[in-house]
Amino acid sequence: MNGDAMDQTDHTEEMLGRVLTVGSRTSTAILAVGLVLALLPPTTHLASRLLTIGLVALILTPIARVAVSVIAFARRQEWMFVLCTAFVLVLLIVGIIVAFVD
Amino acid sequence: MPDEACSGGRDSAASFILHSTFFIEAAFPGSLSTSRMVVTPLLVVVTIALGGLAGVIGTLLGLGGGVFLVPFLVLVVNMPFHEAAAISLMTVIATSSAVSAARAGHHLINVRLGMVLEVATAAGGLLGGLTAQMLAPRVLQLLFSGVAAAVGIVTFVRRQQSNALGPDAEIGSLGGRFTDERTGEVVSYRVRRLPLALVSSFVAGNVSSLLGVGGGFVKVPILNAWCGIPMRAAAATSAFMIGVTATSGALIYYGHGMVNPTLAAAAVIGVSAGSAGGMRIGRRMAPVRLKILLGSVLLVVAALMLLRAR
Numbered sequence: 001m002n003g004d005a006m007d008q009t010d011h012t013e014e015m016l017g018r019v020l021t022v023g024s025r026t027s028t029a030i031l032a033v034g035l036v037l038a039l040l041p042p043t044t045h046l047a048s049r050l051l052t053i054g055l056v057a058l059i060l061t062p063i064a065r066v067a068v069s070v071i072a073f074a075r076r077q078e079w080m081f082v083l084c085t086a087f088v089l090v091l092l093i094v095g096i097i098v099a100f101v102d
Numbered sequence: 103m104p105d106e107a108c109s110g111g112r113d114s115a116a117s118f119i120l121h122s123t124f125f126i127e128a129a130f131p132g133s134l135s136t137s138r139m140v141v142t143p144l145l146v147v148v149t150i151a152l153g154g155l156a157g158v159i160g161t162l163l164g165l166g167g168g169v170f171l172v173p174f175l176v177l178v179v180n181m182p183f184h185e186a187a188a189i190s191l192m193t194v195i196a197t198s199s200a201v202s203a204a205r206a207g208h209h210l211i212n213v214r215l216g217m218v219l220e221v222a223t224a225a226g227g228l229l230g231g232l233t234a235q236m237l238a239p240r241v242l243q244l245l246f247s248g249v250a251a252a253v254g255i256v257t258f259v260r261r262q263q264s265n266a267l268g269p270d271a272e273i274g275s276l277g278g279r280f281t282d283e284r285t286g287e288v289v290s291y292r293v294r295r296l297p298l299a300l301v302s303s304f305v306a307g308n309v310s311s312l313l314g315v316g317g318g319f320v321k322v323p324i325l326n327a328w329c330g331i332p333m334r335a336a337a338a339t340s341a342f343m344i345g346v347t348a349t350s351g352a353l354i355y356y357g358h359g360m361v362n363p364t365l366a367a368a369a370v371i372g373v374s375a376g377s378a379g380g381m382r383i384g385r386r387m388a389p390v391r392l393k394i395l396l397g398s399v400l401l402v403v404a405a406l407m408l409l410r411a412r
Contacts, residue, residue, distance in 0.1 A: 012213060013206045013207055013209075013211060013213055014206055014207045016202075016206060016213065017202070017203050017205075017206025017207055018203075018206075020199045020200075020202050020203035020206065020345075021203035021206075023199055024196060024199035024200040024203055024374075025203075027196070027370075028196065028200070028370065028371065028374050031366075031367040031370055031371060032367070032371055034363075034367055035146070035364065035367040035368060035371065038141075038363075038364050038367075039143055039146060039364075048363065051363035051364065051366075051367055052363060054367060055192065055356065055361065055363060055366060055367075058192060058195055058196060058199075058370065059192075059195060059349060059352050059353065059356060061195065061199045061345070062195055062198065062199065062345035062346045062348075062349045063346075063349060065199075065345070065346070066220075066346060069213075069217060073217075081214060081217055081218075084217050084218055084220070084221045085217050085220075087221055087224065088217075088220050088221060088224045088346060091224045091227070091228060091350070092224075092346070092349060092350065092353075095349070095350045095353045095354070096353055098353075098354075098357075099353040099354050099356065099357025099358070100353075100357045
C-alpha cells in the first residue's frame with residue numbers, strides 16, 4: 001500500500017513516537033505522584049522535588065524528540081532535513097542557556 | 103513606556119530570546135516574578151477540570167488547547183495572565199507529546215512537513231521579542247482577534263472542500279498518504295502554497311510565548327484551507343509541532359520561576375486525560391464537523407481577544 005519513502009518515514013515516526021511515549025508517560029506519572037504528595041497535609045520536600053523533576057522531564061521531551069530527529073535524518077542522509085532539525089535544536093539549546101544562565 | 107526595558111545594543115542571536123523576557127515584562131508589568139497564586143485543593147480540582155476541557159477540544163483540532171486554557175484560567179479562577187500563560191505552555195508540551203506518541207506510525211503526522219515548518223516556528227519564536235517591541239500588546243491582541251475571526255470565517259466557508267487525492271496520486275517530497283480510520287480509505291495529499299504554510303508557522307512561533315499558546319489555531323485552519331492538507335493530517339502535524347513551539351516560551355517562564363509547580367501539574371494531568379478522550383472522539387468525527395468546531399472556536403477566540411484588548 002505504501003511506497004519505500006513512506007516505509008522509511010514510518011520507521012522514523014516510530015522512533016520519535018518512542019521518545020515521546022517515554023517522555024510524556026514518565027513526566028505525567030511523576031507529576032501525578034508529586035501532585036498527590038503536595039496536597040497531603042505534611043508539606044514534604046519530596047513533593048516539590050518530584051514536581052520539579054516532572055516539569056523538567058516534560059520540557060526536555062520535545063527537545064529530545066528534535067535531537068533524535070537530527071540523528072534519524074542524518075542516518076538516511078537527508079541533509080536538507082538534518083539542516084532544518086539541527087537549526088531548531090540549536091535554537092532550543094540557546095533557549096535553555098538564556099533561560100537558566102541569565 | 104512599555105518598551106523601555108527592551109533597549110540596548112545587544113545584537114547576538116541570544117539577545118532576541120532575552121528580549122522575549124523583557125517583552126513579557128513589558129506586556130504585563132511586574133509579571134516577571136515568581137508565582138503568587140495560593141494553591142487550595144479546590145483550585146487544584148478546578149484547574150484539572152479546565153485542563154480536561156481544553157485537552158478534549160484542543161486534541162480534536164490539533165491545537166494544544168492553550169488558546170482556551172489561558173482565558174479559562176484568567177476568567178474562572180482569576181489567575182494573572184502570565185501565570186496562566188506559563189501553565190498553559192506546559193500543558194501544550196504535554197498534549198503534543200502524548201498525542202503524537204499515540205499517533206506515531208499511523209502516517210497521520212507529516213513528520214517531514216512538520217520539521218520544515220518548525221524552522222519557521224523557531225525563527226518566529228526567536229523574533230517574538232522584536233515583534234512585541236514594535237507592536238503594543240493591545241495592537242497585537244486586536245490584530246490577532248482580526249486574524250482569528252477571518253480565518254474562522256474562511257474555515258466555515260471552505261468546510262466542504264476536500265484535499266484528499268486518490269490513493270495512488272503523486273504526493274511530492276512533502277506530501278503524505280494515510281488511511282482514514284473513519285472510512286477505511288487511503289487518502290493522499292500534496293502540499294500547496296508552502297510559503298503560506300511557512301508564514302503561518304512563523305506567526306505561530308512569534309506569538310507562542312506572549313499568548314501562552316502553541317499556535318495551532320493559526321496553523322491548522324491555514325494548512326487545511328489553503329495548503330492542500332486534509333483536516334486530520336493538518337491537526338496531527340500541528341499537534342506534533344506545538345510541543346517544540348511551546349518549549350521556547352516554557353523555558354523562559356520556567357527559568358524565571360513563573361511556573362507554579364502544583365497548578366502546572368494539575369493542569370497537565372487534566373489536559374492529558376482530556377486529550378486521551380479527544381483522540382478517541384476525533385477518530386470517528388467527520389472532517390466537516392471538525393471544521394465547523396474549529397470555525398466556531400476561532401470566532402470565540404477572536405471575541406475573547408477583542409474583549410481583552412479593550
